[in-house]
Amino acid sequence: MIDLTLAEIAHIVGGTLMGGDASTVVSGLTDTDSRLIAPGDIFVAKPGEETDGHLFVPAAVANGAALVIVEQEVVGEGDLPLAVPQIVVRDTVVALGALAKEVVARVRALGGLRVVGITGSNGKTTTKNLVAAMCGRAGITVSPRDSFNNEVGAPLTMLKVTQDTEFLILELGASGIGHISLLTDMVHPDIAVVLMVGLAHAGEFGGVEATVTAKSELVTALPPTGIAILNADDARVMSMRSRAPGAVVTFGFSARAQVRATDVEASLAGTSFVLHVPDSEPVGVHFQVLGEHHVMNALAAAAVGRALGFSTALIVDALESVQRAEHWRMEVMGGNGVTVINDAYNASPDSMAAALKTLVLVAGPHNRTIAVLGEMAELGEFSGEEHDRIALLIVRLNIDELVVVGAGARRLHISAINEGSWDGESKFFETQDEAYDYLSGLLAVDDIVLVKSSNAANLRFLGDRIGELYA
Template structure:
């Protein structure tokens, strides 16, 4: 964070100082909510959670180097006490962002936010110091913490914004007002909470409504291939730039193809020129993510060649998102178990099919959460797609939703041993350990609550130990 005294912070957040001998002492380190992340000069934010109360760590974090706590009650060590810690954290982030000389880029969408954010960050980092959201910390706590990690040297601040209802993105954009706003897509993730795609579009479009005008330098980057996103152009006073495979897109891809290993390649066309891209990531869905990143980079002055080089060299920065591991016996594990929705599930299955053109493929899938009344139809559709893509074997893991996955596969024509329903992750591991053979490709994917990353990890460890049974 930029250096601020405890007195300044107290004024910004409307708090009272307690047990602070010298209010001129500055916070020169990070602002953290996890006591394990405290370093000399830190400000520790004491949240009261369902199971843990941050105030209980007061003495420990000060001993570790924190200069004070942001707290909701006095704790016997230096603290700035406020009525609402979350609101105070947001106010501090808003103040710091206004003082920064950085360009703030915000993005949202139903699918691909984290992968796209990672691409944008890697591309822009070639131009100037860049700070970006770690992982998927895109809510009312993670976003201000990320903003507060910027320093005086930061030139680009890339923030992922998530939403579970109307007004959420408006709130986040007020905390950290963006200059560039990117909307990737409107899908069915969290449709059970929103009530429909139109409501999701309403929520996502709050980002472009928050942008400054054309005259003030605001830019809305919109997906030309998604009608609900493209329609958001009427909701902003900012400049609009379109990305996609549509011929009308300002930044577009032509000659899209997949390499033999399932990595996308395409010709990148921008208003400043054209260049060839071959990505290190897996799956054709990353083309749209790459185009979104390219559109942002173009608006910030990078050439087509610079962007293409950066995209071609960019990797995956966040865990369990199409994370590919090659075992010594030739088995490939694709760990995409961080989360799942219908759009990302379809994209992952298509990537699996591309990677396994000459190999036997396995799709180890679990439920997609928060789909409401659409849950049965969407799980059925994914099971059917696995059959249409000629996935060698579908392993549906878990309860009711998993049975719907297998039912879809069965109804599409998977009547033999092409699909199986198992009760839990361990049953899936046991099955795969007994039946995998060298050269197989295994995709593991489900919503985060299912915890299927344990399946991927077990299979990776099995390969390292040489325990796999070969046929």
């Protein structure tokens, strides 16, 4: 973060400064988690659904916080004044956003910062990591930690910029109309990437068309000089073309895409393909990230690179350097003859289908394929039919065994059985421990295991346990 005085911060967030010297300079805001506060940081006491950040102000101060932003004055031990200054505001989350907006605006005024915003129902974090790897080769780059993509995480990322930052990469999530607009108003992106529109979080949005409206907010936020990067293979995404104020670049597998891939071949070692970009000769890429669906994310990243003026050589070097999408995203684990693909950070119908197809694609005739699946959450009225559809896909792909974990995914197990072509190949367990016990007695050399669920189902930890068992 750039240097700001206490007086400047109070003015920016519209709050009242209590205690401290108004001319004191602070320049750090790491997290809203008091445990992650570093000496000299600002601590924002954010109310939560289960707890309240104000309760952790003393812990933040003990960890070295130089300033706290609160919604009501906090006193120290024995009702004495707090040991550090505090700024009292009406809403700490709004204050966080206001501070981020001002910091980005000041850095942008220096003329060297370019902002890339990325959204979509799936693939945001992987694409963000690829773009960050690319931009990091060209200049000082700031990008989100993990999936920091909401009204708290995105501003925290924005606040990491300094006068020297050249590229700010943002992952922009939403669970309703207006959420992305709230974030883009803070940064005014130069490049907008829309990966796909699927059923992820459709229950929260209220349907797919509402999802299209929400995701298109990133495109409409562009200035006339901005560039929209759109998935040529997704009709819903391409419908946003007419909303782009400036240039549009497309990516995908289809021949009409400006940035595209051909000759895609997948294995447990990754995915190879030939990259085609405008004004450059086709070039082979060995992409270490597993899964054809991640090639789409690589193409989106390559399109960003071209929009930023990067050479094809730099783009390919960056793509080939990334060894995994992210922890728990198509992460290859295991050993001693057993391969575990832990992809249980999140799951939508689209990403579930893609992961299952990858499982089959990378398996040889001597491999047994086992899918360990949990619930796909946040699908609302689509939940039942989408779990049915995945069950049908599993049977049609001829996956050798299905292990379903958790009550929320029971319909997947029942639907697979009802397909009638299986006889005992689907097993259901209420708990992860039960599933682990079963799998530890089942798995053998040459087995390939996919573990996939929504984040809420927590199967990523089961994937870790299985992977560590055979490491």
